[in-house]
Amino acid sequence: xxxxxxxxxxxxxxxxxxxxxxxxxxxxxxxxxxxxxxxxxxxxxxxxxxxxxxxxxxxxxxxxxxxxxxxxxxxxxxxxxxxxxxxxxxxxxxxxxxxxxxxxxxxxxxxxxxxxxxxxxxxxxxxxxxxxxxxxxxxxxxxxxxxxxxxxxxxxxxxxxxxxxxxxxxxxxxxxxxxxxxxxxxxxxxxxxxxxxxxxxxxxxxxxxxxxxxxxxxxxxxxxxxxxxxxxxxxxxxxxxxxxxxxxxxxxxxxxxxxxxxxxxxxxxxxxxxxxxxxxxxxxxxxxxxxxxxxxxxxxxxxxxxxxxxxxxxxxxxxxxxxxxxxxxxxxxxxxxxxxxxxxxxxxxxxxxxxxxxxxxxxxxxxxxxxxxxxxxxxxxxxxxxxxxxxxxxxxxxxxxxxxxxxxxxxxxxxxxxxxxxxxxxxxxxxxxxxxxxxxxxxxxxxxxxxxxxxxxxx
Ligand code: HEM
Numbered sequence: 001x002x003x004x005x006x007x008x009x010x011x012x013x014x015x016x017x018x019x020x021x022x023x024x025x026x027x028x029x030x031x032x033x034x035x036x037x038x039x040x041x042x043x044x045x046x047x048x049x050x051x052x053x054x055x056x057x058x059x060x061x062x063x064x065x066x067x068x069x070x071x072x073x074x075x076x077x078x079x080x081x082x083x084x085x086x087x088x089x090x091x092x093x094x095x096x097x098x099x100x101x102x103x104x105x106x107x108x109x110x111x112x113x114x115x116x117x118x119x120x121x122x123x124x125x126x127x128x129x130x131x132x133x134x135x136x137x138x139x140x141x142x143x144x145x146x147x148x149x150x151x152x153x154x155x156x157x158x159x160x161x162x163x164x165x166x167x168x169x170x171x172x173x174x175x176x177x178x179x180x181x182x183x184x185x186x187x188x189x190x191x192x193x194x195x196x197x198x199x200x201x202x203x204x205x206x207x208x209x210x211x212x213x214x215x216x217x218x219x220x221x222x223x224x225x226x227x228x229x230x231x232x233x234x235x236x237x238x239x240x241x242x243x244x245x246x247x248x249x250x251x252x253x254x255x256x257x258x259x260x261x262x263x264x265x266x267x268x269x270x271x272x273x274x275x276x277x278x279x280x281x282x283x284x285x286x287x288x289x290x291x292x293x294x295x296x297x298x299x300x301x302x303x304x305x306x307x308x309x310x311x312x313x314x315x316x317x318x319x320x321x322x323x324x325x326x327x328x329x330x331x332x333x334x335x336x337x338x339x340x341x342x343x344x345x346x347x348x349x350x351x352x353x354x355x356x357x358x359x360x361x362x363x364x365x366x367x368x369x370x371x372x373x374x375x376x377x378x379x380x381x382x383x384x385x386x387x388x389x390x391x392x393x394x395x396x397x398x399x400x401x402x403x404x405x406x407x408x409x410x411x412x413x414x415x416x417x418x419x420x421x422x423x424x425x426x427x428x429x430x431x432x433x434x435x436x437x438x439x440x441x442x443x444x445x446x447x448x449x450x451x452x453x454x455x456x457x458x459x
Contacts, residue, residue: 001023001024001059002021002022002023005021005022005023005026005056005061006020006021009341009346010339010346013054014049014051014052014053014054014063014340015042015043015047015048015049015052015053015054016053016054016055017030017038017039017042017053017054017055017064018030018055021055021056024058024059025058026055026056026057026058026059026060027055027056027057028057028058031057039053039064043064051065051338052064052065052338052340061341063340063341065340074091074092074093074332074333074334074335074399078200078203079183079186079203080092082203082207082210082211083183083186083210083214084257085253085257088253088254088257089101089254089257089258089260089261090102090105090257090258090261090262090402091261091264091265091332098399101248101254101258102398102399102402104243104244104247104248105240105244105258105262105402106402107243107247108240108243108244109402109403109405109406117158117159117239117406118304118305118409120155120158120159120162121155121158121159121305121409121410121413122302122304122413123158124151124154124155124158124164125151125413125414125417126302126417127151127154128147128148128150128151128414128417128418129417129418129421131147132147132418132421132422132451133421133453135147135451136422136451136452136453141427141448141449141450142427142448142449142450142451143446143447143448143449144274144275144278144449145271145275145446148271148274148275148278148414149267149268149271150165151271151274151414152266152267152268152269152270152271152274152410153165153173153177153263153267153271155270155410156262156263156266156267157173157263158239159239159240159406160239160240160241160259160262160263161221161224161228161239161240161241161259162238162239162241163224172216172217172220175213175216175217175220176217176220176263177267178213179210179213179214179216179217180263180264180267180268182209182210182213183210183214183264184264184268184439185439186203186206186210217260218256218257218260221256221259221260222252222256224241225241225245225252225255225256228241228242228245229245232245234246240259240262241255241259244258244259262403265401265403266403266406266407268441269327269328269407269441270407270410270411272327272441272442272443273318273321273322273325273327273407273411274411274414274415275443275444276321276325276327276444277317277318277321277411277415278418278424278447278449279432279434279444279447280317280320280321280324280373280434281419281424282424282425282426282431282432282447282449283373283426283431283432283434284373285425287317287373287375288419288423288424290313291313291314291317291416291419292419292420292423292454294311294312294313294314295311295314295416295419295420296420298310298311301420302417303413303416303417303420304413305409305412305413307416308409308412311416312379313375313379314412314415314416314419315378315412316375316376316377316378316379317375318408318411318412318415319375319378319391320373320374320375320377320378322391322393323361323367323391323393324361324370324371324373325434325436325442326357326358326361326392326393326442327393327441327442327443328357328393328395328441329356329357329358329438329442330354330355330356330357330358331354331355331357331395332395333352333353333354334352334353334354334355334399335350335351335352335353336348336349336350336351336353337349337350355392355395355396357392357393357395360390360392361390361391361392361393363390366390367390394407420454421453421454422451422452422453422454423451423452423453423454424449424450424451424452425449425450425452426447426448426449426450427447427448427449427450428448432444432445432447433445433447
């Protein structure tokens with residue numbers, strides 16, 4: 001025991017908490033009533049590196065990580081460096097740049113501030129329902145992708161800088177969508193050039209095209225920035241851009257890149273969940289009718305976010321869609337900035353860490369019959385308290401999705417109004433294929449919906 005506990009695992013073992021580990025007890029005798037302070041003192045001492053400590057708690061070899069840099073960094077590759085102007089953004093910046101930015105953006109996404117943005121969401125939902133009603137008159141097959149993407153893009157544009165796709169006179173928004181698609185393709189986890197060094201020149205080949213497209217998007221957002229500072233009132237921010245300008249007045253480039261981050265991360269993701277929702281509605285008509293009945297009881301012809309607490313089944317269905325098809329199944333890759341050991345596994349520095357959200361959501365230990373679409377699993381009393389660690393569609397920890405509340409709200413308000421107004425059935429008469437197509441996010445194969453307007457007179 002003495003020999004085992006005092007040998008080194010590698011040259012890069014973390015600093016030891018004690019000079020000598022005793023047989024059987026290790027360093028337990030040195031642990032005070034406030035162990036975290038003892039660890040902190042040791043790691044911050046002159047011989048410590050401020051990051052990690054090792055010790056034996058009895059027979060358990062233990063690593064204490066004290067530096068969030070180790071776990072909160074994103075994995076970097078050449079494509080993301082090019083796209084983000086040397087990681088000068090929120091999505092991929094390093095801890096020290098990321099932390100203050102994240103604080104600003106998180107404060108902008110707090111529930112109270114989002115509440116003031118609810119009107120924008122409700123307006124765009126009303127617009128979506130009207131467009132679907134117009135479309136329904138044509139009796140054509142409804143392919144949801146285009147309208148749902150337009151809706152989520154409009155919500156994000158409104159919330160970030162009070163714009164909408166209707167302002168799209170010069171096609172710049174289409175340019176942004178095209179650039180985003182190219183950026184996502186270029187930085188995807190399955191792009192070989194990002195991982196095989198000798199393939200790096202292939203990135204340089206695509207570099208000029210993408211930088212040119214990116215330049216156009218940046219200059220569009222810079223124009224909006226310039227418009228914003230002319231008539232902006234720091235006491236009454238109109239949108240997220242105003243909040244960023246107040247908090248970050250010196251850093252124009254960074255503000256513009258954060259706006260780009262939010263556009264990139266915020267439109268396709270929510271739209272994909274709405275598309276999956278539509279698919280499960282046509283495949284599970286009983287579930288759809290149960291939602292419709294719950295919504296009818298509200299006695300309204302327009303659902304808003306105040307209705308959310310009274311529609312637990314609708315929320316359970318949304319959670320089940322996010323469980324069974326988490327649209328970013330491997331999250332956004334993180335990286336380990338130091339050699340480390342977690343759960344007994346040695347993890348070398350610079351390892352890319354992929355969080356397999358899909359696998360967590362399909363683990364039969366936590367989710368009986370995980371392949372079965374069953375919203376009732378979120379209707380039990382324990383489901384409201386027990387699912388924090390195992391239901392992680394928005395990632396986990398401090399670097400999780402900054403806009404999860406906003407995303408849930410915008411999806412809820414759209415899907416509940418859709419089911420209140422329409423009965424959705426499969427355009428082919430058979431269930432739609434629910435196997436997923438993987439990019440950075442997962443989508444279903446295109447499927448058609450037959451839209452039938454529901455009778456709201458009995459409301
Ligand atoms: C259903 C919709 C959405 C899902 C499932 C989703 C999921 C995720 C996931 C899994 C991550 C990585 C988290 C991690 O590393 O632990 C992430 C990060 C992020 N998401 Fe979302 N997201 C959604 C909607 C949105 C929206 C609407 C926005 C903005 C308007 C947004 C902005 C971001 C940003 C900026 C990050 C990076 C956060 C950081 O690095 O600090 N997301 N999202």
